[in-house]
Amino acid sequence: MEFKKDLGISEVTLEKKLTFKNFPMVPRVVFGAGCFDQLGDILLSKRKHSEAPFIFLVDDVFEGMELVSRIPLLFNDQIIFISADEEPKTGQVDILVKKIKEEYSDLPSGVVGIGGGTLLDLSKAVSIMLTNKGSATGYQGWDLVGKPSVYHVGIPTISGTGAEVSRTAVLLGPEKKLGINSDYTTFDQVLLDPDLTKGVPKDQWFYTGMDCFIHCVESLEGTFLNAFSQSYGEKAMDLCKEVYLEDLEDSESRDKLMMASWHGGMSIAYSQVGVAHAMSYGLGFLLGVRHGIGNCLVFQHLEEFYPEGVALFKKMQQKHHIELPTGICSGLTSDDFDKMIQVSLGMEPLWENALGSEWRNIITPEKLESIYRKI
């Protein structure tokens, strides 16, 4: 260890120095109202040959709508409509991959996800599993993916999840709700067209936007924060405040919420989320509560951890007359609570970010149960 002393670096510092992530950013992005019409040109240069299709995974709310007629189909391309009513599942990924492999002799030129976080995460996972063996369950975790995915494009139609920019694809498996976190997960291309978010119902607009807002609170209040993450988190937070507390024109509001989601995703990419996400994962696993609303259900009761954030959240909720459902956990057995608590406590990096390395002394199963019981 002499060399460390020579450099005047303590062992602790050296260890910390080795933990900087070499973060993969989305290498191509196009932004602007109407830019969806450029998708055909973008995909053209990525087509391997006429037998290698593009697979479009599209939220089924768009079935029969104008957007579908604008999808630039060529050769044997295929649109697969998928419901986003439930959280994306590992089994769903496995079935999609099997179906695609059976139908085509060639590997697809690429996968294009059009929808919210569910569709984007499914698309990321499918593009990975087309080139990696076994079930998606085998890749839930950190850096377990060995081979590059096929080319994949993310096109969000609702803003807030940050899935368009993150290196994770969160999936509900039989054992756990956990992301496929890898450098190959990140989209190769993102298309940000704020016009695509025009038809989003108000409650979903709120819950999904609050996913971004809660990301930012968790990232900015977390112990993993650095200046990189902070600058993105602060900007996303500023944009959320503009969108949810000021009275912007519709088009400006759509533009800004889309950028909030983008920057919010960048912020957590280089730091981590916290208490609300850890607990929301438990709700999602046991009850299938969707991520956006799940975060809101939990976050409203987290004054103890995020006093300013929760106050702002309630102000936004009030301004937009959003009533959150109640009694979600009222019929649960103690086994159910145990399962939720187990899933939640399994999210160790989230707890460490939120409460520091001694987090186990602060957050106990009893504490978690008492919060879940309020929901």
Next chain:
Amino acid sequence: MEFKKDLGISEVTLEKKLTFKNFPMVPRVVFGAGCFDQLGDILLSKRKHSEAPFIFLVDDVFEGMELVSRIPLLFNDQIIFISADEEPKTGQVDILVKKIKEEYSDLPSGVVGIGGGTLLDLSKAVSIMLTNKGSATGYQGWDLVGKPSVYHVGIPTISGTGAEVSRTAVLLGPEKKLGINSDYTTFDQVLLDPDLTKGVPKDQWFYTGMDCFIHCVESLEGTFLNAFSQSYGEKAMDLCKEVYLEDLEDSESRDKLMMASWHGGMSIAYSQVGVAHAMSYGLGFLLGVRHGIGNCLVFQHLEEFYPEGVALFKKMQQKHHIELPTGICSGLTSDDFDKMIQVSLGMEPLWENALGSEWRNIITPEKLESIYRKI
């Protein structure tokens, strides 16, 4: 044109819709004080074989300094020290490429630029010209590069230029000062280590940081602005204000200025700079005035175009006791002025961004000369 009417889109809108840039982002970034020590690991996976070296282009202020001993040399790697006293030149790029090609039988595994905007732009240009034929002068302009460059890494040692994130490599040629703007220009990897900016002299720290501040003003006040660019520009501007108007700790100040440069670069990547940059290009071409100080020399006289920005600039200048040189243009002939004005007016996209499509009616050669004469 029937289909346009059917869609309810006017021709003007349609034309505008087709102009969204598909912007290349730096696909990998590592951030943190001390992260320079991870360079060896990062390069290892990119080494093609032992005969294909990494070429490190390093600002010669670091010659003999500790940083050089930390450059992870292997096999036949080479460090080339380069003075940043003058603006980077096309001739310099051509000589470097010739030298590298003569010395090695194999194409390098990559090029690593360590320094300020000059070194970063040189590195970007050299990595392009190692795979593209002819002189660098043939590629000054927009999207003239046909072949992918070699892998290249940018490591800024001063903050503000945004060269670490941009898709341009600005070079002084025999005919013009103009960037090689292409998708292949963008770095494949950026390493942001705020500790590397520790030794920067105060005046350079100011001029280069003001390059970022001026970018932001020009981008935010420009006609090309969209919500993408705006969000980055506003964040960079906020960070500049913190760094230059508040009293931050040194390490926090270094961190934040490095992020300001990053976001400022992103902002102009998707919009454009304006009057100060267009005029500064003229100064740079004729007198070799370096970019950072050149921008300051021009910007101080642009109250007419950017009243708030210039007021803030003067406040920052005052707080840090920066005296700008005077009489720079006092000995010039009218031929000299003509040449500067010609170079400056040649920057059409900058003028259009600053003043709209009718810019020629607003900015005349006489107007430009009157501003240059104040410098």
